[in-house]
Amino acid sequence: MAEVREFRLPDLGEGLTEAEIVRWLVEVGDVVAVDEPVVEVETAKAMVEVPCPYGGVVTARYGEIGQEIPVGSPLVTVASSAAATGEGAASGAPTAQAGPAPEADTARTGGPGGAESGGRANGRAGEGSGNVLVGYGTSSAPRRRRRPAAGRAPVRRPAAVPHGGGRVQPPPGARATAAEGPPPVISPLVRRLARETGLDLRTIAGSGPEGLITRADVARAAETRAAETRAAETRAAETAAAETAARETAAARETAASRAAGAAVSGAGVRRVPLRGVRGAVAEKLSRSRREIPDATTWVDADATELLAARRAMNAADGPKVSLLAVLARICVAALARHPELNSYVDTDAREVVQLDEVHLGFAAQTDRGLVVPVVRNAHTMGAEAISAEMTRLTEAARAGRLSPAELTGGTFTLNNYGVFGVDGSTPIINHPEAAMLGVGRIVEKPWVHEGQLAVRHVVQLSFTFDHRVCDGGTAGGFLRYVADCVERPAVLLRTL
The missing domain is CATH 3.30.559.10 (Chloramphenicol acetyltransferase-like domain)
Incomplete structure (x- = not known):
C-alpha cells in the first residue's frame, strides 16, 4: 500500500524565511529517489537545489515559477512504499518506488511512444540503460526515473532541522540506527562530512524525517565538540542580526507600499525592477552599513x-x-x-x-x-x-x-x-x-x-x-x-x- 508524504520547503539557514521558485526539476507523475533534487529556488544568498528526503511517485507539486514561498510551505507530495522508502533512506542510495499511482494521475501514462513517458525520459541528458524502470498507473509502459542533466552535479541541501546542539533527539517513533547496518543519513555527503570531522555517526541522533541524520546534525556535533560556548554566542548574534534585518525589511516594504499607493505613474518607458533575491539582499546590507x-x-x-x-x-x-x-x-x-x-x-x-x-x-x-x-x-x-x-x-x-x-x-x-x-x-x-x-x-x-x-x-x-x-x-x-x-x-x- 502506497504511503503519501508531504515535503515542505526546509529551513535553508542564515535566517532566511522565504525563497523564490526558479525551476521545477520534476513533474507530477515522475519517480524520484531519496535525496533527489525536486526544485531549484533562489534565496537572498544563493541559488539552491532542494532535495526531497522521500522516494516514490510525485503526486502533486505546489507553487509556480517566480512565486515566493515561505519556509514550511508544501513543495511536493510523494506516494511511496513504506518498506522501500525505509531501505533507500537507510543506505543513502537512490531507490525506485513501484506501485499503483493515485487514480487522478492514471491517464498521464501512455504507450511506449507516449508524450508523457517518452518526452521526459528522452529530454534528460545522460540517461541510458542504467536507469531504473518503474511501472506506473494502469499502463504497461515503463517510466524512467528523472535524473539531473549530465555534467551537472546536484547541490544537496539539508532538510529543515531545529536549532540547537549537535545531539538532537529524534521524535517519538523515529527510526533507530540498526547495529548491524549503516546509520541512516539524508545524503552520502553526510557520511563524507562525518569522516572528515572524525565523528562517529552512531553517536549522533538524527533530526531529519524519520530520524535521518542531516549535514546540520554532523556540523552541530563537530561545532559543539570544538567550541560549544563560542558557537552559542555566534548563533545568538546571527539570530539578533536576522531579527533586526527582518524588522527593517518589513518597515521598508511598508514604506514602499505606501509610496506606490500614493503615486500614479503614467507614460511609456517606465519599468519597475523588484529588489529581491541577491540584488535585494545586497541593497539591504549596503543600506544598513551606511x-x-x-x-x-x-x-x-x-x-x-x-x-x-x-x-x-x-x-x-x-x-x-x-x-x-x-x-x-x-x-x-x-x-x-x-x-x-x-x-x-x-x-x-x-x-x-x-x-x-x-x-x-x-x-x-x-x-x-x-x-x-x-x-x-x-x-x-x-x-x-x-x-x-x-x-x-x-x-x-x-x-x-x-x-x-x-x-x-x-x-x-x-x-x-x-x-x-x-x-x-x-x-x-x-x-x-x-x-x-x-x-x-x-x-x-x-x-x-x-x-x-x-x-x-x-x-x-x-x-x-x-x-x-x-x-x-x-x-x-x-x-x-x-x-x-x-x-x-x-x-x-x-x-x-
Missing part, C-alpha cells in the same frame, strides 16, 4: 612593479599558478596580524568591539545576479597558493549561482578589487558588520620617481575604508602603509612569514 557604520577612507599610491615581478617568478616555478589577488589577500592577512583590532565588529547592543582570532577573508565578485562576497575560511592558516585555489573555486561557483549560504556569510574582512572595472580608486561601503575593507584599483604605467630618477613604473592606488568606532586614523594609516610597503617591496612580507 546607516550604522561611521566610516572613513584613506588611500595611497604604490609602485607595484616589484610585486608583479615577484608574482611572475612564483608562477615560473612548477605548480599551480597564483593570482595577483591571492598575493594581495595574503598581504592583508599579514597586515591584520599586525593590527588585529581591524579584524572585528561592533556589538551595538553591548557597546563593545568584538575582536576575532580567525580571519575569514571575503572578496567581492561580480555576477549576472549582482555583487556577491564569497568568503575564504581561515585565510590566516593558508598560503598564497591555497588562497588562490579557493578564490578560483568560489568565483566559479558564484558565477554559476551555486554558492551555499555558508559560503557567503561569516566574513571578518573584505578585499575589493575594483581595478578589474578599469578604475583607479573608490570609497567602498563596508560589508556589514565588518570593520574594514581594502580596495585595489587598476595597475597602470605612470611616471614615478624611482631611486632618484624619473621612470615609468606600474602604479596602483590602494584605498582603505574603516569603521571609525573601531580605530582611529593612526591604526588605519599603519595598516595601509604596511600593505603599500609589501606591494612596493615584497621582501617586507617575508619578515612576517
Whole structure:
C-alpha cells in the first residue's frame, strides 16, 4: 500500500524565511529517489537545489515559477512504499518506488511512444540503460526515473532541522540506527562530512524525517565538540542580526507600499525592477552599513612593479599558478596580524568591539545576479597558493549561482578589487558588520620617481575604508602603509612569514 508524504520547503539557514521558485526539476507523475533534487529556488544568498528526503511517485507539486514561498510551505507530495522508502533512506542510495499511482494521475501514462513517458525520459541528458524502470498507473509502459542533466552535479541541501546542539533527539517513533547496518543519513555527503570531522555517526541522533541524520546534525556535533560556548554566542548574534534585518525589511516594504499607493505613474518607458533575491539582499546590507557604520577612507599610491615581478617568478616555478589577488589577500592577512583590532565588529547592543582570532577573508565578485562576497575560511592558516585555489573555486561557483549560504556569510574582512572595472580608486561601503575593507584599483604605467630618477613604473592606488568606532586614523594609516610597503617591496612580507 502506497504511503503519501508531504515535503515542505526546509529551513535553508542564515535566517532566511522565504525563497523564490526558479525551476521545477520534476513533474507530477515522475519517480524520484531519496535525496533527489525536486526544485531549484533562489534565496537572498544563493541559488539552491532542494532535495526531497522521500522516494516514490510525485503526486502533486505546489507553487509556480517566480512565486515566493515561505519556509514550511508544501513543495511536493510523494506516494511511496513504506518498506522501500525505509531501505533507500537507510543506505543513502537512490531507490525506485513501484506501485499503483493515485487514480487522478492514471491517464498521464501512455504507450511506449507516449508524450508523457517518452518526452521526459528522452529530454534528460545522460540517461541510458542504467536507469531504473518503474511501472506506473494502469499502463504497461515503463517510466524512467528523472535524473539531473549530465555534467551537472546536484547541490544537496539539508532538510529543515531545529536549532540547537549537535545531539538532537529524534521524535517519538523515529527510526533507530540498526547495529548491524549503516546509520541512516539524508545524503552520502553526510557520511563524507562525518569522516572528515572524525565523528562517529552512531553517536549522533538524527533530526531529519524519520530520524535521518542531516549535514546540520554532523556540523552541530563537530561545532559543539570544538567550541560549544563560542558557537552559542555566534548563533545568538546571527539570530539578533536576522531579527533586526527582518524588522527593517518589513518597515521598508511598508514604506514602499505606501509610496506606490500614493503615486500614479503614467507614460511609456517606465519599468519597475523588484529588489529581491541577491540584488535585494545586497541593497539591504549596503543600506544598513551606511546607516550604522561611521566610516572613513584613506588611500595611497604604490609602485607595484616589484610585486608583479615577484608574482611572475612564483608562477615560473612548477605548480599551480597564483593570482595577483591571492598575493594581495595574503598581504592583508599579514597586515591584520599586525593590527588585529581591524579584524572585528561592533556589538551595538553591548557597546563593545568584538575582536576575532580567525580571519575569514571575503572578496567581492561580480555576477549576472549582482555583487556577491564569497568568503575564504581561515585565510590566516593558508598560503598564497591555497588562497588562490579557493578564490578560483568560489568565483566559479558564484558565477554559476551555486554558492551555499555558508559560503557567503561569516566574513571578518573584505578585499575589493575594483581595478578589474578599469578604475583607479573608490570609497567602498563596508560589508556589514565588518570593520574594514581594502580596495585595489587598476595597475597602470605612470611616471614615478624611482631611486632618484624619473621612470615609468606600474602604479596602483590602494584605498582603505574603516569603521571609525573601531580605530582611529593612526591604526588605519599603519595598516595601509604596511600593505603599500609589501606591494612596493615584497621582501617586507617575508619578515612576517
